[in-house]
Amino acid sequence: MRTRSGQKEQNIWQAAVREFARHGYHQAKISRIAEGAGVATGSVYLYFKNKKQLLEKILADVWQNLAQEMEALVTRKDLNAVEKLEGMVDLVIDMFTDNPSLAIVVVNEHSQTRIAQPYYERFLALGRQVLEEGIATGLLNPHLQVDVTSQFIFGGVRHLIHLWAQSPRQYPLNKIRREVKLLLKRGILTEVQ
Amino acid sequence: MRTRSGQKEQNIWQAAVREFARHGYHQAKISRIAEGAGVATGSVYLYFKNKKQLLEKILADVWQNLAQEMEALVTRKDLNAVEKLEGMVDLVIDMFTDNPSLAIVVVNEHSQTRIAQPYYERFLALGRQVLEEGIATGLLNPHLQVDVTSQFIFGGVRHLIHLWAQSPRQYPLNKIRREVKLLLKRGILTEVQ
Amino acid sequence: MRTRSGQKEQNIWQAAVREFARHGYHQAKISRIAEGAGVATGSVYLYFKNKKQLLEKILADVWQNLAQEMEALVTRKDLNAVEKLEGMVDLVIDMFTDNPSLAIVVVNEHSQTRIAQPYYERFLALGRQVLEEGIATGLLNPHLQVDVTSQFIFGGVRHLIHLWAQSPRQYPLNKIRREVKLLLKRGILTEVQ
Amino acid sequence: MRTRSGQKEQNIWQAAVREFARHGYHQAKISRIAEGAGVATGSVYLYFKNKKQLLEKILADVWQNLAQEMEALVTRKDLNAVEKLEGMVDLVIDMFTDNPSLAIVVVNEHSQTRIAQPYYERFLALGRQVLEEGIATGLLNPHLQVDVTSQFIFGGVRHLIHLWAQSPRQYPLNKIRREVKLLLKRGILTEVQ
DNA sequence: TATGAATGAGTATTCATTCAT
DNA sequence: TATGAATGAATACTCATTCAT
Known part of the structure; x- marks a missing residue:
């Protein structure tokens, strides 16, 4: 079993900051955040309930x-x-x-x-x-x-x-x-x- | 009597201010602005190029x-x-x-x-x-x-x-x-x- | 202005029946229903609130x-x-x-x-x-x-x-x-x- | 003592029946079946190929x-x-x-x-x-x-x-x-x- | 066997914009 | 000008399935 990683959550957090900064909340895409964090789209939802x-x-x-x-x-x-x-x-x-x-x-x-x-x-x-x-x-x-x-x-x-x-x-x-x-x-x- | 169209443009402008203030730009709806201005949705585009x-x-x-x-x-x-x-x-x-x-x-x-x-x-x-x-x-x-x-x-x-x-x-x-x-x-x- | 057409609603109704029959409700796609009715996807929602x-x-x-x-x-x-x-x-x-x-x-x-x-x-x-x-x-x-x-x-x-x-x-x-x-x-x- | 695996398969079978009955096949979730059977999600796939x-x-x-x-x-x-x-x-x-x-x-x-x-x-x-x-x-x-x-x-x-x-x-x-x-x-x- | 974190395909719905009337 | 029906692009979120441990 792969263990849930605090590092991964951090990566998503950081990638989200960059995405929100660049495009603003409403234009920000979850898929781009995931890409920026090096995880799959769905994984964002393992760590955060929603956008x-x-x-x-x-x-x-x-x-x-x-x-x-x-x-x-x-x-x-x-x-x-x-x-x-x-x-x-x-x-x-x-x-x-x-x-x-x-x-x-x-x-x-x-x-x-x-x-x-x-x-x-x-x-x-x-x-x-x-x-x-x-x-x-x-x-x-x-x-x-x-x-x-x-x-x-x-x-x-x-x-x-x-x-x-x-x-x-x-x-x-x-x-x-x-x-x-x-x-x-x-x-x-x-x-x- | 038809109202002067300058008046209609003003109405749309005002309605847009209210809509943008209440919902923010991205959640604002053109249809609601039109309704607030008392015109049809399409009419907004006669006075303004786009949102x-x-x-x-x-x-x-x-x-x-x-x-x-x-x-x-x-x-x-x-x-x-x-x-x-x-x-x-x-x-x-x-x-x-x-x-x-x-x-x-x-x-x-x-x-x-x-x-x-x-x-x-x-x-x-x-x-x-x-x-x-x-x-x-x-x-x-x-x-x-x-x-x-x-x-x-x-x-x-x-x-x-x-x-x-x-x-x-x-x-x-x-x-x-x-x-x-x-x-x-x-x-x-x-x-x- | 294009007038809302009862015919179009009928077409969608019929296309939906065919789609639901063929694939079942949960596998039915709104886009396929629209296609079957000869309208755009979004038009389905003009006549019906949702699936x-x-x-x-x-x-x-x-x-x-x-x-x-x-x-x-x-x-x-x-x-x-x-x-x-x-x-x-x-x-x-x-x-x-x-x-x-x-x-x-x-x-x-x-x-x-x-x-x-x-x-x-x-x-x-x-x-x-x-x-x-x-x-x-x-x-x-x-x-x-x-x-x-x-x-x-x-x-x-x-x-x-x-x-x-x-x-x-x-x-x-x-x-x-x-x-x-x-x-x-x-x-x-x-x-x- | 590990329970016999036949028992585990039975548990999944039973849990699936309950889940399918309550939510219907398409709304049924494998994760809920697993939970109902007291096993991990992945374990369902050890006993059954798929949903x-x-x-x-x-x-x-x-x-x-x-x-x-x-x-x-x-x-x-x-x-x-x-x-x-x-x-x-x-x-x-x-x-x-x-x-x-x-x-x-x-x-x-x-x-x-x-x-x-x-x-x-x-x-x-x-x-x-x-x-x-x-x-x-x-x-x-x-x-x-x-x-x-x-x-x-x-x-x-x-x-x-x-x-x-x-x-x-x-x-x-x-x-x-x-x-x-x-x-x-x-x-x-x-x-x- | 067993786990549950990770994946990513799949789709209903919205709404800015267009356009036939 | 004016209308509002019609369009269709765009995207957050779910969950069956996989796989590293």
């Missing part, structure tokens, strides 16, 4: 991963809120650094992330939490609306990562990383008045 | 409109760069205020916008131009990377508008409007140093 | 037809119960005389006839009714269990028609017709004792 | 069994033709008495029985033989067409057994048994002329 669930698994994995690392970051005692926020930006950017296809999938198919997606919610909640912590400790502007602010930052970073995934030369990650941190902290105005 | 072009027309119209108003704003002599930036935020928000469906379509189907979309490019270029103007006049931080900065702001606003379109109560436009302007100018840090 | 409903329509039509003619027969005043029973046998046999394929479908796919099929139930009920009438008028053996008897006759006739449809030479309808009537009335024993 | 052959084996077993018992019955010297016919009815009914699933399979999948099925043919031939014997000995009506008559009886009994298998309460075997014998011998007319 939809395959996408959901990918998105869930990403958000779970991010939420987990965020959790660790947020609970650190040796960093203040601003440093944690910078760490969060780094986390998100690092997650996609060596998998541009994954970045494209996450951004483009984000609306498939059912709001119920608990890991995504957790991720957002941790962002708000750090903002609140910053306000409480006097580091951040107390007039900030934490929900709007966190979503604004999230949207901006998401968009930049998408641009990078499509044109890594034009939007290198380091430039993005630096610029986002600068904007976050100081805004766009001249520093000294 | 893809119908979406492209909608997106192009939006960007053309925005680019045009931006053009007028940017060339005003009575405003400085910061005031123009704030005006741009208002423009974008106002454009969608009374058509949440349109906001959803623009945000969700944005990746369908071939980069070639000239009006979209024009829109982005004007944003960069104002940033450069601000730097040149000493109002804005000279270390800003205008391309990254403008895209970051665009991404953030886009995301917030999407949230509003889905939960107008939770993310009211006025709150968004105020918060974005604040963040742009001052960042998140405590104002006094 | 299952196509079969159900055929069976319902047959039973409705039979039930209707049975109704007329049973209510005749000029025939006694035995003559009506003979008429029923004739009805069933005549229904299939010029459509052996239809006979095969009805017999083979009979289990698809959901018991709820009201026309089939009506058909059976009329059979029982005539038996009861015959008993009441003293023509038929009062010890008959009408439900078992009617089902027995129905099963026997059904089986013979199936044999005829597959080997018309070996089981000619006239022979079947004569023999069934004889058996019904007299049983198999020698007539005089 | 089709599994059904054929079941049907062949039934007919072989019946043919064999019929053979013994027909050659008895102590019974006349009518008694033998009654015995045949009993045989068929007894065969299914404690296995309604088997009855359903035999009835529903009967058309899968290629006419070539030798045991089935033998079964029919023995029926015809008894009828002829009855005619020769003056017990049965000499005008009977033995082939049509035997098939009529077979069809009627088959149908009644099917009804019993689905609704044992409504069509109890004893009632069926009694009624069929009565009808065979006397027909439906009032006994006295």
Whole structure:
């Protein structure tokens, strides 16, 4: 008996990411995913219930991963809120650094992330939490609306990562990383008045 | 009396926006758009070449409109760069205020916008131009990377508008409007140093 | 605009009967039915919701037809119960005389006839009714269990028609017709004792 | 202790009968049969060439069994033709008495029985033989067409057994048994002329 | 023998687009 | 212009069968 292989599941996962990135969810073909993974079409269904669930698994994995690392970051005692926020930006950017296809999938198919997606919610909640912590400790502007602010930052970073995934030369990650941190902290105005 | 055909085209355009917003481009059905517009299925093809072009027309119209108003704003002599930036935020928000469906379509189907979309490019270029103007006049931080900065702001606003379109109560436009302007100018840090 | 044609629906109905008879419901292909009807595959779905409903329509039509003619027969005043029973046998046999394929479908796919099929139930009920009438008028053996008897006759006739449809030479309808009537009335024993 | 493999084959045979009865041949799944038999999917193929052959084996077993018992019955010297016919009815009914699933399979999948099925043919031939014997000995009506008559009886009994298998309460075997014998011998007319 | 993971052929159904009227 | 019936390409998913272990 051939034993069920975690490697095979990984191959399918990866091939699906590439296929979803290149063609989008609706134009993606299971047969092409299978081919990309080096398995037969039917084998995809041994590891994933159907096409939809395959996408959901990918998105869930990403958000779970991010939420987990965020959790660790947020609970650190040796960093203040601003440093944690910078760490969060780094986390998100690092997650996609060596998998541009994954970045494209996450951004483009984000609306498939059912709001119920608990890991995504957790991720957002941790962002708000750090903002609140910053306000409480006097580091951040107390007039900030934490929900709007966190979503604004999230949207901006998401968009930049998408641009990078499509044109890594034009939007290198380091430039993005630096610029986002600068904007976050100081805004766009001249520093000294 | 037969209605003028310009009216019929408008009806189809509007019905398509609603259909694309509700079901997304790939799940949208031409037959449902026709029904929503009160015309026969085949009639859609008298006004639009095909489904893809119908979406492209909608997106192009939006960007053309925005680019045009931006053009007028940017060339005003009575405003400085910061005031123009704030005006741009208002423009974008106002454009969608009374058509949440349109906001959803623009945000969700944005990746369908071939980069070639000239009006979209024009829109982005004007944003960069104002940033450069601000730097040149000493109002804005000279270390800003205008391309990254403008895209970051665009991404953030886009995301917030999407949230509003889905939960107008939770993310009211006025709150968004105020918060974005604040963040742009001052960042998140405590104002006094 | 091309107008929806009753003729086309008939062609599909007929082609489906042939296909179901030749290959059985589960092996029947919609594409072959369409080809047989001289229409495109998709057109089948303009007239019938799906494959299952196509079969159900055929069976319902047959039973409705039979039930209707049975109704007329049973209510005749000029025939006694035995003559009506003979008429029923004739009805069933005549229904299939010029459509052996239809006979095969009805017999083979009979289990698809959901018991709820009201026309089939009506058909059976009329059979029982005539038996009861015959008993009441003293023509038929009062010890008959009408439900078992009617089902027995129905099963026997059904089986013979199936044999005829597959080997018309070996089981000619006239022979079947004569023999069934004889058996019904007299049983198999020698007539005089 | 490993169970004897004959036992395993029997388990599969039985599980297949249940599966075919419940879902019909085409909807039956080998995997479900295997599960029902407590073996792995692949093991089914150690005992049976394929799905089709599994059904054929079941049907062949039934007919072989019946043919064999019929053979013994027909050659008895102590019974006349009518008694033998009654015995045949009993045989068929007894065969299914404690296995309604088997009855359903035999009835529903009967058309899968290629006419070539030798045991089935033998079964029919023995029926015809008894009828002829009855005619020769003056017990049965000499005008009977033995082939049509035997098939009529077979069809009627088959149908009644099917009804019993689905609704044992409504069509109890004893009632069926009694009624069929009565009808065979006397027909439906009032006994006295 | 026994397993159950792997294979891949096969098909109903949808719907954008066309076209006869 | 306007209609909506007709077209037919395109594809996710199932499951009988095989085969590596």
